[in-house]
Amino acid sequence: MFKFDKLVFGDAGWGDEFLIATLMTLLVSILSMGLGLFLAIITVWAKIIQNRITRFIANFYTTVVRGVPELLVIYLIFFGGNAVVMSIAKVFGYNKYIELNALTIATIAIAVISATYSSEVLRASYLAISRGQIEAARALGMNKFSIFFKVISPQVIRHALPGIGNVWQITLKDTSLISVTGLVEIMRQSRISSNVEHSPLTFLITAAILYLCLTTISGRVFKTLEVNYSKGFST
Amino acid sequence: MIEFLNSIQNSLIYKNFFLVLSGLDNTILLLLISLPLGFVLALLFALGRVSKIKLLSRTIASYIFVIRGTPLLVQIYLIYFGLGSVKFIRESFLWYALKEPFWCGVIALTINTVAYGAEILRGGIQSIEKSQVESGLSLGFGKFLLLRKVILPIAIRKVLPSYGNELILMVKATSLVSLTTYMEMTGIARKIMAKTFAPVEAFIAAGILYLFLNFLMVQFVKYLEWKYNPHLRLNN
Numbered sequence: 358m359f360k361f362d363k364l365v366f367g368d369a370g371w372g373d374e375f376l377i378a379t380l381m382t383l384l385v386s387i388l389s390m391g392l393g394l395f396l397a398i399i400t401v402w403a404k405i406i407q408n409r410i411t412r413f414i415a416n417f418y419t420t421v422v423r424g425v426p427e428l429l430v431i432y433l434i435f436f437g438g439n440a441v442v443m444s445i446a447k448v449f450g451y452n453k454y455i456e457l458n459a460l461t462i463a464t465i466a467i468a469v470i471s472a473t474y475s476s477e478v479l480r481a482s483y484l485a486i487s488r489g490q491i492e493a494a495r496a497l498g499m500n501k502f503s504i505f506f507k508v509i510s511p512q513v514i515r516h517a518l519p520g521i522g523n524v525w526q527i528t529l530k531d532t533s534l535i536s537v538t539g540l541v542e543i544m545r546q547s548r549i550s551s552n553v554e555h556s557p558l559t560f561l562i563t564a565a566i567l568y569l570c571l572t573t574i575s576g577r578v579f580k581t582l583e584v585n586y587s588k589g590f591s592t
Numbered sequence: 593m594i595e596f597l598n599s600i601q602n603s604l605i606y607k608n609f610f611l612v613l614s615g616l617d618n619t620i621l622l623l624l625i626s627l628p629l630g631f632v633l634a635l636l637f638a639l640g641r642v643s644k645i646k647l648l649s650r651t652i653a654s655y656i657f658v659i660r661g662t663p664l665l666v667q668i669y670l671i672y673f674g675l676g677s678v679k680f681i682r683e684s685f686l687w688y689a690l691k692e693p694f695w696c697g698v699i700a701l702t703i704n705t706v707a708y709g710a711e712i713l714r715g716g717i718q719s720i721e722k723s724q725v726e727s728g729l730s731l732g733f734g735k736f737l738l739l740r741k742v743i744l745p746i747a748i749r750k751v752l753p754s755y756g757n758e759l760i761l762m763v764k765a766t767s768l769v770s771l772t773t774y775m776e777m778t779g780i781a782r783k784i785m786a787k788t789f790a791p792v793e794a795f796i797a798a799g800i801l802y803l804f805l806n807f808l809m810v811q812f813v814k815y816l817e818w819k820y821n822p823h824l825r826l827n828n
Contacts, residue, residue: 421799421803424760424764424802424803424806424807425764425799425802425803426764426765426766426767426768426778426802427764427767428767428768428770428771428778429767429778429781429795429798429799429802432778432781432782432785432791432795433791433792433795433796433799436785436791436792436795437791437792437795440792530662530663530664531663533663533665533666534663534665534768536665537771544663544665544666544669547669548669551673555677556677557669557673557674557676557677558670558674558675558677558678561666561669561670561673561674562670562674564666565658565662565666565667565670568661568662568663568666569658569661569662572660572661572662573661
């Protein structure tokens with residue numbers, strides 16, 4: 358039933374493969390979280406400037422992506438992404454066949470999903486900053502950039518950290534869906550190993566434990582960050 | 593005009609829409625069993641979590657920790673592929689349920705939603721003011737009556753928005769059951785894509801149906817919030 362002896366490192370077992378797969382999961386999560394935060398900032402910006410068109414586009418994006426299963430979004434980007442990239446390349450006069458590699462597609466797909474959650478968190482924490490502070494900064498003659506970097510961002514980070522921690526956990530768990538695209542991360546590795554060894558229970562439990570470790574450790578990291586960032590901040 | 597209508601009827605999205613629609617009942621069937629069952633179990637688990645029996649509370653806490661720390665896909669695979677590979681389960685009565693991808697999906701979704709739901713409901717129960725419990729006790733309410741008349745109505749009313757969120761996450765989670773060969777909407781969309789090589793059309797059709805399903809869910813939760821928060825209504 359269990360073949361945990363197959364988890365040794367080296368040629369006799371799957372230990373090193375699982376280590377690489379875990380690093381791949383972490384890599385995809387970190388990259389897509391970063392890209393997702395970047396997309397989220399743009400989305401929030403589109404929502405808070407007084408422009409009906411950008412706000413509509415941003416609302417449409419968050420509503421649709423949050424209302425559709427993650428798996429569908431991943432399939433759509435995985436199977437439709439190449440066509441989109443090629444048609445964009447065609448505009449610039451490049452007619453050859455382009456194929457994005459699995460990591461790029463995985464990162465983009467998870468980032469598109471994660472950005473919708475991050476944008477809600479960031480928007481809420483932006484709205485938590487009192488208008489008076491921005492007005493005060495303007496009265497001091499600060500320009501838009503220094504207001505953004507010196508007044509808004511430090512406070513947004515402080516307010517948003519708990520929410521961003523939640524989004525990180527969701528993103529980390531969503532990377533398991535990437536296995537359907539063939540990128541070898543924890544989930545895919547456990548399927549490959551269990552097909553070879555005919556022992557799905559062993560390798561699926563391994564995968565579950567690895568995910569549990571990742572979520573627990575990163576949860577601790579976010580707790581520490583929260584404590585760090587809320588120094589001198591009385592609620 | 594007629595030409596235009598014909599072109600719509602011959603378009604892939606239109607054809608796929610009805611193909612995917614035939615999987616809607618399978619998706620709804622999954623939800624109809626796992627959501628009510630999940631809610632009842634989540635309520636019991638939440639009560640166990642706040643109970644004073646240390647062992648019960650700790651056990652439920654670790655269950656919630658494990659389920660919330662692992663992706664749903666791992667749980668579905670563990671139940672479908674993992675349990676199916678164990679010999680004594682294959683020979684026991686459990687196999688009647690576990691050989692069907694549908695029941696595996698129902699079990700996995702229920703296990704998942706119970707963990708999240710219990711945590712949400714625990715928050716609701718713990719946020720009830722002590723004075724309300726005390727006034728119930730001073731009126732001579734027994735434990736069960738207190739639970740039924742004071743604690744649960746207030747707790748459930750408070751957590752309705754976050755439980756609604758969980759319900760929408762569950763609607764989205766049903767798509768993962770398609771990976772165990774169960775033919776619900778995502779499964780059919782994937783089959784269409786494999787047949788026609790038109791991924792965008794197939795998945796957009798499915799996406800529209802999921803959006804519609806979630807829209808209905810949001811309206812349902814809004815109705816519940818309206819119904820159980822009469823004191824918050826602006827005009828009666």
